[in-house]
Amino acid sequence: SAVISQKPSRDICQRGTSLTIQCQVDSQVTMMFWYRQQPGQSLTLIATANQGSEATYESGFVIDKFPISRPNLTFSTLTVSNMSPEDSSIYLCSVLLGPNSPLHFGNGTRLTVT
Amino acid sequence: AQKITQTQPGMFVQEKEAVTLDCTYDTSDPSYGLFWYKQPSSGEMIFLIYQGSYDQQNATEGRYSLNFQKARKSANLVISASQLGDSAMYFCAMREGKRLGTSYGKLTFGQGTILTVHP
Numbered sequence: 001s002a003v004i005s006q007k008p009s010r011d012i013c014q015r016g017t018s019l020t021i022q023c024q025v026d027s028q029v030t031m032m033f034w035y036r037q038q039p040g041q042s043l044t045l046i047a048t049a050n051q052g053s054e055a056t057y058e059s060g061f062v063i064d065k066f067p068i069s070r071p072n073l074t075f076s077t078l079t080v081s082n083m084s085p086e087d088s089s090i091y092l093c094s095v096l097l098g099p100n101s102p103l104h105f106g107n108g109t110r111l112t113v114t
Numbered sequence: 115a116q117k118i119t120q121t122q123p124g125m126f127v128q129e130k131e132a133v134t135l136d137c138t139y140d141t142s143d144p145s146y147g148l149f150w151y152k153q154p155s156s157g158e159m160i161f162l163i164y165q166g167s168y169d170q171q172n173a174t175e176g177r178y179s180l181n182f183q184k185a186r187k188s189a190n191l192v193i194s195a196s197q198l199g200d201s202a203m204y205f206c207a208m209r210e211g212k213r214l215g216t217s218y219g220k221l222t223f224g225q226g227t228i229l230t231v232h233p
Contacts, residue, residue, distance in 0.1 A: 033219040042205065042223040043159075058220070090157050096219050100166075102149050103221060105159035 002027050006093050006106035013083055013113050020079045021109045023093030028073035031096040033103065034066070038089045046091075049076040083113045117141065118206055118224035126230050127196045134181070135191040135227045137206030146210045148189040149221065150180065153203040162204075165189055196231045203228050 003026040013019050023032065032049040047055040047068055055068035070076045080087050093106040119138045127133035139148065150162040165173045165180045173180040181190040193200055207221040 031219055042225050043207075043221070044223075045220045048219055092159060094159075094219065102161045102164050103219060104161060105151075108157040108159070110157055 002029065002095060002097060002104055004093060004095060004104060004106035006109050008109060009107060010110040011112070013111065015084050015113055017083055018079055018081045019083065019111060020077050021091055021093070023076045023078070023106055025074045025095055027097075029095040029097060030073065032070060032076045033094045033096070034068065034076075034078045035092040035094060035105075036089045037092065037108075043092065046078070049078075080111065083111075085113045087111065088113045117222045118208055120206055120224035120227050122227045123225075124228045124230070126232060127193075129198060129231055129233050130195055132192060132194045133196055133229065135193070135204050135206075135229065136188070137190055137224060138186070138188045139206075139208050140187060141208065141210050143210040146208055148180070148182070149207045149209070150178070150189075150191045151205045151207060152200075153205060153226070155202070159205075163191065193229075198231050198233060201229060201231045 005024045007022045011019055034046040035043045036046050037043045045058050046061045046066055047057040049055050049068050049070040051070045051073055065081055067079045090108045090110050092108045094103040117140050121136055146167045148165045152160045152162055163173050163175045163178045163180050165182045172182050177194045179192045181192055203226045205226045206224040209221050
């Protein structure tokens with residue numbers, strides 16, 4: 001397994017502002033992913049963070065709203081831009097350690113937008 | 115149509131007893147994987163157990179076992195000897211396809227089952 005550290009663990013933000021969430025892994029991983037879990041809901045994949053290229057976004061998610069960086073094989077950031085209360089969610093970073101491995105998740109960032 | 119269905123919003127079990135959490139899935143892909151995750155109130159997602167569609171035997175990991183019935187498309191999680199620390203939300207999830215690519219990290223999650231273990 002890997003140690004996946006997310007910062008911040010939680011935050012309360014005002015609408016219209018942006019928050020950048022960091023994800024650090026203790027080993028090099030090819031594939032990193034960002035998920036969102038809205039209150040009382042299941043998890044939904046936002047995007048795949050590709051090292052050295054633009055992220056691949058799922059339907060319903062756009063780069064202007066959720067810009068992602070992946071500068072190296074151990075680190076990624078997700079920014080939630082121009083926030084509204086509907087963005088209040090848990091955001092989770094996850095990694096794939098190998099072709100037959102499960103997704104391993106960070107501890108999540110609990111975001112509340114007021 | 116829902117790809118992963120967890121029909122039990124909440125389940126209660128007495129400490130030290132066994133409990134089964136239900137999960138049914140829907141896919142036309144012959145190659146798929148099924149996962150169970152535990153999410154305590156702290157929000158982290160903890161991987162519990164995995165079953166591949168071609169696996170001949172049911173997966174087991176300590177107190178966790180997966181009752182995989184392929185023809186019925188069900189993958190129920192069995193927790194034996196429940197402990198108070200097992201109280202959490204449990205998610206069933208599926209990965210479709212075998213080719214490694216950007217879609218490989220895409221798990222489809224069910225709505226979850228809240229398990230409460232009583233002393």
